[in-house]
Amino acid sequence: MTEDIKPSYTLEQVSKHNTIDDCWIVIDGKVYDCTKFADDHPGGAETIVDVAGQDATNDFVDTGHSEKAVEMLKDLYIGECSDSIGLVISSL
Ligand code: HEM
Numbered sequence: 001m002t003e004d005i006k007p008s009y010t011l012e013q014v015s016k017h018n019t020i021d022d023c024w025i026v027i028d029g030k031v032y033d034c035t036k037f038a039d040d041h042p043g044g045a046e047t048i049v050d051v052a053g054q055d056a057t058n059d060f061v062d063t064g065h066s067e068k069a070v071e072m073l074k075d076l077y078i079g080e081c082s083d084s085i086g087l088v089i090s091s092l
Pocket of ligand 1: 032034037041044047048059060063067069070073076
């Protein structure tokens with residue numbers, strides 16, 4: 001079985017998805033659609049919406065998220081970010 005090939009987006013494209021109803025964020029070079037997830041975020045929907053359309057790698061890492069949080073990213077993954085400046089985190 002082959003893996004789905006996910007699209008690649010630029011930060012410019014990601015930046016259009018910057019509202020509560022259409023909320024993408026970049027973490028470690030990967031694009032996550034957080035539109036549905038934001039309301040369920042233990043750190044609050046506001047926290048997610050504040051970084052909508054942006055590279056939130058440093059925010060995600062600085063908060064010291066658990067392995068469980070890193071696991072949750074998998075369900076939100078929609079593609080790669082071609083020009084992200086995010087840190088490369090081996091565990092993500
Ligand atoms: C889609 C990406 C994210 C996921 C899946 C996620 C998931 C989680 C989870 C599961 C927790 C509970 C604690 C833990 O298990 O670590 C948490 C807490 C928290 N998150 Fe996130 N998070 C995401 C993005 C972010 C971002 C971008 C920020 C900051 C801008 C942020 C800020 C926080 C804060 C401040 C808490 C602590 C809440 C508290 O302890 O009261 N999160 N997050």
